[in-house]
Structures are given as C-alpha cells and as structure tokens.
Amino acid sequence: MTTSIRIDHDVPMQTRDGVTLRADVFRPDDGSRYPALLTRTPYGKHGYFHNDFVSAIAAAREGFAVVIQDTRGRFASDGDYVPGIPEGDDSYDAVEWVASQPWCDGAVGMYGASYGGRVQWEAAIAQPPSLRAIAPGIADASPINWSERQLKGAVMLEDTLSWLAMMVVDIAARTEAGGGDASALRAGTARAGTDLDGLLRHLPLRDALPPALGPAVEQFGTVILDPLPPGARPSDLLWNFERVAVPCLHSGGWYDLFAGSTFIGFGEMRKGGGSSAARQSQHLVCGPWAHNRSLPPYQGGLNFGTAAGSTPTGSTPAWAAHLAFFDRYLRGRDVHLPGVRYFVMGADQWREGDDWPLPGTQFTRFFLASRGNARTAAGDGVLTRDAPGTQPPDRYIYDPHNPVPTTGGRLLFTGKRAPGPLEQGRVEVRDDVLCYTTPELTEDLEVTGPVILHLFASTSAVDTDFMAKLVDVYPNGAAFNIAEGLIRARYREGIRSPKPVVPGEVTPYVIDLAQTSIVFRRGHRIRLEVTSSNFPLIDRNMNTGNPFGVDSEGVPALQAVYHDDRYPSYLELPVIPAGAR
Structure with missing residues (x-):
C-alpha cells in the first residue's frame, strides 16, 4: 500500500468532436504505471472523491490511478448538456485517453453509481479496447430513465421533480457565467426547495412545470415525464447486453429504486453477455441500502448492524467487493470473489451464492x-x-x-x-x-x-x-x-x-x-x-x-x-x- 498520493485537478481531455472535458486524477506519487479506475458524473467531480462504493484516496493507496471526470456540459467540462443524450462516444474517448496517460499501465476499469452506472453500460456497449471491466452501482438496466416504474407506465413524480431542480442549479450557474439571465431558473429551484409539496399537488401538473423550472422542462420533459419517450424501439427497453464483453460487478440495494434492475443486468449478462468470458465473469453485491452514494448500516427506521454498511472506522462492504473485483480483472490476482454476495435482513448477515435466484429456492x-x-x-x-x-x-x-x-x-x-x-x-x-x-x-x-x-x-x-x-x-x-x-x-x-x-x-x-x-x-x-x-x-x-x-x-x-x-x-x-x- 502506497502512502504518497498525487492529486491533479481539472486535467483536460478533448473528445473526438473537440469538446474539452476535465477530470481530477488521484494516483500514487512514485512515477510508476498503474491500472486506472474511471468514473464520469454529471453531479460535480468535486463531490465524488469519496463514496462508499469507491474512495479515490483509498483506491490510490491500493495502487490504482483514479480519474473522476465531469460529463459534457456539467461543472468543469465544456459543451452543452442535453438530458438523455448518449454518453457512449465521450466514455469511449475518456477510456482510451486514460489508457494513454504515462501513469496508466493500459488497463482501465470503470465504476460509478446511478448515472455513473448508466455511462458504464454505454461505454461497454461502445467497446473501447482498453476497457477491461465495469462496476455499475445502483444503476438502471434500461436506456429509458427511471425504468423500474416508468416501464410500468407510471411517473416517479417527486424523484423526477426534485432531481430536475438539483440538475438545474448548474444550468443556472452556467447561464449566468455566460452573461445570460437565470432568474426564472433560480426562482423555480427555490420553489422546488421551499414548496415542493405544493408543486407536486398542483393540477394540471404540466401547467406547473414551466414556471417552476423554466426552459429545463423543454429539455427534460420528453425524456423524463413520458412513460415511453417518442421514437423508443423495443430494443431500447434494455441495454444491448450482447455488446458488453467485459466482466461486471453489479451493486444494488434492497431499498434502491433500481432494486430490480441490478438483478436484471446480472441475469442478462450471465445469459447473453458479449463473450463467454464475460458471461462467466459476472458478480453481484446487494445490501440493505437505498439509492445513495452513502451506504450506512441504517435505512429509514431500522439499523441492520455494523456489518451492513459503512462505519467511521472500517471499510465498506461495497468497497471491499470493488477492490476484489478490480484486483482480479485489472491485476489478474487470485482473490475470493463470489458470484453473488447478499445481505439478509432480519438475520443481519452477509451470505454468498453462485447464482440468482438461489438454487433450491x-x-x-x-x-x-x-x-x-x-x-x-x-x-x-x-x-x-x-x-x-x-x-x-x-x-x-x-x-x-x-x-x-x-x-x-x-x-x-x-x-x-x-x-x-x-x-x-x-x-x-x-x-x-x-x-x-x-x-x-x-x-x-x-x-x-x-x-x-x-x-x-x-x-x-x-x-x-x-x-x-x-x-x-x-x-x-x-x-x-x-x-x-x-x-x-x-x-x-x-x-x-x-x-x-x-x-x-x-x-x-x-x-x-x-x-x-x-x-x-x-x-x-x-x-x-x-x-x-x-x-x-x-x-x-x-x-x-x-x-x-x-x-x-x-x-x-x-x-x-x-x-x-x-x-x-x-x-x-x-x-x-x-x-x-
């Protein structure tokens, strides 16, 4: 384990169409080459250096270079952000850029939760040569947003509007930085913060959205608020798992809004992944967690015990699974890595299995x-x-x-x-x-x-x-x-x-x-x-x-x-x- 870590902020990378994306890089400060872990986020890389799936500093101390990149049009990265736009090309370019750096040994793995899981599926489908493994956490199994409920025809109302309000904050800041007027956006996000229940109860609901979130509704509306976006094809209902030819670690939570998707991705990859090696290299970890980067041992009104999640003094179960996964598939180490590791609530203990559903169910x-x-x-x-x-x-x-x-x-x-x-x-x-x-x-x-x-x-x-x-x-x-x-x-x-x-x-x-x-x-x-x-x-x-x-x-x-x-x-x-x- 290394003790000296170097951190470089806002390291630029150019995409194939000339847009500059920026990343923070955490790596051992000894001049050597290491396998790299890449995550891409629209939520601001400044807040992503630590989470209970992967801690950048902990991973760098274990001998990985960690790259945290703002996606196109978000925070430090240039370009325009359009909700729902495919991330495959940018992710492909980011993987190959990371692999070409003097501190990388050419092997790249990806990790990330929620949206950070979506971009991994898109990257793996694009098949960049240097991508060796992905670890999508609490992620959707479908290109269609919120597919757990949306594919049943319902709209996740509070989640959608509160998420929109969160995303609009950076849109407003960028608008103002460019000399534009973001007062309407600021007012809308303020209302979403102070009177969210009033906004949610307003009828007809579509009349409440433009004054609340301004032009963001035009961007987000057809992507988020329709059960099936216009032009969606049958093949869009799930990711094209047949093109994913790398090992995967699927991380989920029993109280995650994608509690079903985690297992769909695992099952589809085992059944129809893009190569025999990929089909045999699927792993899953699921705890009593909700949709968050923080995975404490308590959720809602229950505490599932110290083994269930992160503690102030110990490693997290999710990070332990990620470390073993990347040790095996980026370094080739012979480590214990079960097919399925799951937490049993009530018994409040971890168990392991080879498949899901468990044999003998x-x-x-x-x-x-x-x-x-x-x-x-x-x-x-x-x-x-x-x-x-x-x-x-x-x-x-x-x-x-x-x-x-x-x-x-x-x-x-x-x-x-x-x-x-x-x-x-x-x-x-x-x-x-x-x-x-x-x-x-x-x-x-x-x-x-x-x-x-x-x-x-x-x-x-x-x-x-x-x-x-x-x-x-x-x-x-x-x-x-x-x-x-x-x-x-x-x-x-x-x-x-x-x-x-x-x-x-x-x-x-x-x-x-x-x-x-x-x-x-x-x-x-x-x-x-x-x-x-x-x-x-x-x-x-x-x-x-x-x-x-x-x-x-x-x-x-x-x-x-x-x-x-x-x-x-x-x-x-x-x-x-x-x-x-």
Missing part, C-alpha cells in the same frame, strides 16, 4: 383471503398458503384527490421524504388500503429472491393503478415496508401495448415487487398491502385515461380485489428452506 404461493373486509390492518384480510374457496371480493374507493401518502420505500434522497423502511401505521389505518396478514410465524422464514403478486381486480375507471407492498409486522404491531411494486392498468400487457380497462371486468395483473432478502422472525407476521396510490413518489392516476399531467380533476374509482377459486389472487414468495441457509 421454493417459490411459494400465499393466497389472499378475507370475508370481504380487508380494509385497514384491523380488517379480516389473511395471507395463507391454503387455496381459496368461495369468498367475496374486497372493495375500496380510490380518490386521486386523497391519495395514500408515500411512507418510506424505494425513492431518491433528493426529495422531502426519507427512503427505506418506515413504520406503516398511518398507511394501514386508511380505508383505501387492503391488508392481508399471516398468523404469527411459529418459526423463522427466509424470503430471498424475486417477489411477485398475481392479482385479479376490477375497477370502475378506464384506467387506474394497483400498488403492492410487502411488510414485516413485529410482535408489538410495528409494520415496516420491505418491497413494493405497481402496475398502471392500461399498460398491464406491456409498455408498448397500452389498452384501456373495461370498467367492471375482472382483469389479471402481475405486479413485480423486484427483489429482497429477509428473514421474517418467529413471532412476526407477513403482510401484503394493496391499494391504488403512493403519492408523491408516484404520480396520481386520475382514472381518466388521459396522458400524464393534463387533468385538472380526477375521477374516484371503485376498486375490487378478487380471491376465490375462480380468481385466486396470490403473492409468490421465494422461500429458502431452513436446511439450505
């Missing part, structure tokens, strides 16, 4: 049941392994003007609400939330893998939403969210096949709650919540069938959830047998 059906009154946690809704007989459906009114409030879950930290597990009491007392709960468990039950709800439901509207949330109920009655998912009714057959609902007709829905790993402890109960809103995380479906953001008034909808021998709604849980742990 028992996909177990838990049927929804009631006597017709599953509304609220005090209702008669039951989650049972017994197949249903003749039962009445559960009904509730979804009023878009009185939506269920977002309470924890998979959301960005840029808004006002906290991500992660939070107590669900204020949600479960509502008359528009159905709750189906198991009896107290007589033994521990591990659930590790994909969670799917098969729901039979009807609505009085031509379009509506159905939301599902998996909850851990403690012996004292406290209820903490574990996983969540949704479906927008008109997109039930896919984002490219919108189809109105026939009011009153019983319709099957498949709701993907993505992935999780938890031991439901003896004495706890497992609960499923079913409702039709999660606001302001998800935009309110106004039940009209109109495009996003144009309605001034919504229409209340009568919803019915069926669970009988003809329409057996059930939650499929990936149960790990006790002997397989």
Whole structure:
C-alpha cells in the first residue's frame, strides 16, 4: 500500500468532436504505471472523491490511478448538456485517453453509481479496447430513465421533480457565467426547495412545470415525464447486453429504486453477455441500502448492524467487493470473489451464492383471503398458503384527490421524504388500503429472491393503478415496508401495448415487487398491502385515461380485489428452506 498520493485537478481531455472535458486524477506519487479506475458524473467531480462504493484516496493507496471526470456540459467540462443524450462516444474517448496517460499501465476499469452506472453500460456497449471491466452501482438496466416504474407506465413524480431542480442549479450557474439571465431558473429551484409539496399537488401538473423550472422542462420533459419517450424501439427497453464483453460487478440495494434492475443486468449478462468470458465473469453485491452514494448500516427506521454498511472506522462492504473485483480483472490476482454476495435482513448477515435466484429456492404461493373486509390492518384480510374457496371480493374507493401518502420505500434522497423502511401505521389505518396478514410465524422464514403478486381486480375507471407492498409486522404491531411494486392498468400487457380497462371486468395483473432478502422472525407476521396510490413518489392516476399531467380533476374509482377459486389472487414468495441457509 502506497502512502504518497498525487492529486491533479481539472486535467483536460478533448473528445473526438473537440469538446474539452476535465477530470481530477488521484494516483500514487512514485512515477510508476498503474491500472486506472474511471468514473464520469454529471453531479460535480468535486463531490465524488469519496463514496462508499469507491474512495479515490483509498483506491490510490491500493495502487490504482483514479480519474473522476465531469460529463459534457456539467461543472468543469465544456459543451452543452442535453438530458438523455448518449454518453457512449465521450466514455469511449475518456477510456482510451486514460489508457494513454504515462501513469496508466493500459488497463482501465470503470465504476460509478446511478448515472455513473448508466455511462458504464454505454461505454461497454461502445467497446473501447482498453476497457477491461465495469462496476455499475445502483444503476438502471434500461436506456429509458427511471425504468423500474416508468416501464410500468407510471411517473416517479417527486424523484423526477426534485432531481430536475438539483440538475438545474448548474444550468443556472452556467447561464449566468455566460452573461445570460437565470432568474426564472433560480426562482423555480427555490420553489422546488421551499414548496415542493405544493408543486407536486398542483393540477394540471404540466401547467406547473414551466414556471417552476423554466426552459429545463423543454429539455427534460420528453425524456423524463413520458412513460415511453417518442421514437423508443423495443430494443431500447434494455441495454444491448450482447455488446458488453467485459466482466461486471453489479451493486444494488434492497431499498434502491433500481432494486430490480441490478438483478436484471446480472441475469442478462450471465445469459447473453458479449463473450463467454464475460458471461462467466459476472458478480453481484446487494445490501440493505437505498439509492445513495452513502451506504450506512441504517435505512429509514431500522439499523441492520455494523456489518451492513459503512462505519467511521472500517471499510465498506461495497468497497471491499470493488477492490476484489478490480484486483482480479485489472491485476489478474487470485482473490475470493463470489458470484453473488447478499445481505439478509432480519438475520443481519452477509451470505454468498453462485447464482440468482438461489438454487433450491421454493417459490411459494400465499393466497389472499378475507370475508370481504380487508380494509385497514384491523380488517379480516389473511395471507395463507391454503387455496381459496368461495369468498367475496374486497372493495375500496380510490380518490386521486386523497391519495395514500408515500411512507418510506424505494425513492431518491433528493426529495422531502426519507427512503427505506418506515413504520406503516398511518398507511394501514386508511380505508383505501387492503391488508392481508399471516398468523404469527411459529418459526423463522427466509424470503430471498424475486417477489411477485398475481392479482385479479376490477375497477370502475378506464384506467387506474394497483400498488403492492410487502411488510414485516413485529410482535408489538410495528409494520415496516420491505418491497413494493405497481402496475398502471392500461399498460398491464406491456409498455408498448397500452389498452384501456373495461370498467367492471375482472382483469389479471402481475405486479413485480423486484427483489429482497429477509428473514421474517418467529413471532412476526407477513403482510401484503394493496391499494391504488403512493403519492408523491408516484404520480396520481386520475382514472381518466388521459396522458400524464393534463387533468385538472380526477375521477374516484371503485376498486375490487378478487380471491376465490375462480380468481385466486396470490403473492409468490421465494422461500429458502431452513436446511439450505
């Protein structure tokens, strides 16, 4: 381990079209050549020298050169920033520029979280010769923004607007530096900071966006706020993994908004990566984390213990995985690197596996049941392994003007609400939330893998939403969210096949709650919540069938959830047998 580190700021690089991008470079100060780690960010390289995935100083002390570059049109880099513009060419040029530097031995790996993961997929698809490995963290599996929910037809409302406001800050600064007037942008971001809830509740929503964020809406609108951007092709729904021919380390979190994407990328690369070597060199690490560069052992209202995340005195689990990964694929070292390393909540410990879902997983059906009154946690809704007989459906009114409030879950930290597990009491007392709960468990039950709800439901509207949330109920009655998912009714057959609902007709829905790993402890109960809103995380479906953001008034909808021998709604849980742990 080296002790002397050299840091060079704003090192310039020219792209193929003559634009200057700038980077900070951290490296051992001994004149030798080292493998390099490159990350590219639109959020300002000045704040990226340390995060819980990779610390530039720690990596340099381990014998890597670390390059942190502002992307085109952001902060220290020249050019124009256009949201959604492909980053492949710039990333290709950056990789080859890094490889050509006198302090690099020619081997380049990439790392980075969120947007920094997107640019890695684009770089790997472009196939720069010097790129040896990538490590996309908490990243989307699709070129389409926010694909976890957006590909279900919904808009991640608070995340989108708070993210826009954050991005506009640098746009305003650059506008002023060029002599332009950014007063409208400044006013808009100020409102987003002081009255975000008022902005989110404004109807029609599209009328609120231009005065709030000015010309940024023209740039961002069609990229972010439409379920499927104009001109999108079927091949755009996922990255072109067949062109990715390098090893990958996929990092995710159970409370990350891309909790499903991490596993999609891992599975697609193992199945159809661009080379046999790449398919055999896929690795995944997933902890009890949210969408953030900081990965502490606590999220929301729970602490998962010191092993779960970063501590003031120790290495982080994510950095340990990155170091082993780059040691193997950039240096050729023989280090222990499992196929899958995952954190089991409840047991609060790390485990390893060779594949995902884990071999031996028992996909177990838990049927929804009631006597017709599953509304609220005090209702008669039951989650049972017994197949249903003749039962009445559960009904509730979804009023878009009185939506269920977002309470924890998979959301960005840029808004006002906290991500992660939070107590669900204020949600479960509502008359528009159905709750189906198991009896107290007589033994521990591990659930590790994909969670799917098969729901039979009807609505009085031509379009509506159905939301599902998996909850851990403690012996004292406290209820903490574990996983969540949704479906927008008109997109039930896919984002490219919108189809109105026939009011009153019983319709099957498949709701993907993505992935999780938890031991439901003896004495706890497992609960499923079913409702039709999660606001302001998800935009309110106004039940009209109109495009996003144009309605001034919504229409209340009568919803019915069926669970009988003809329409057996059930939650499929990936149960790990006790002997397989």
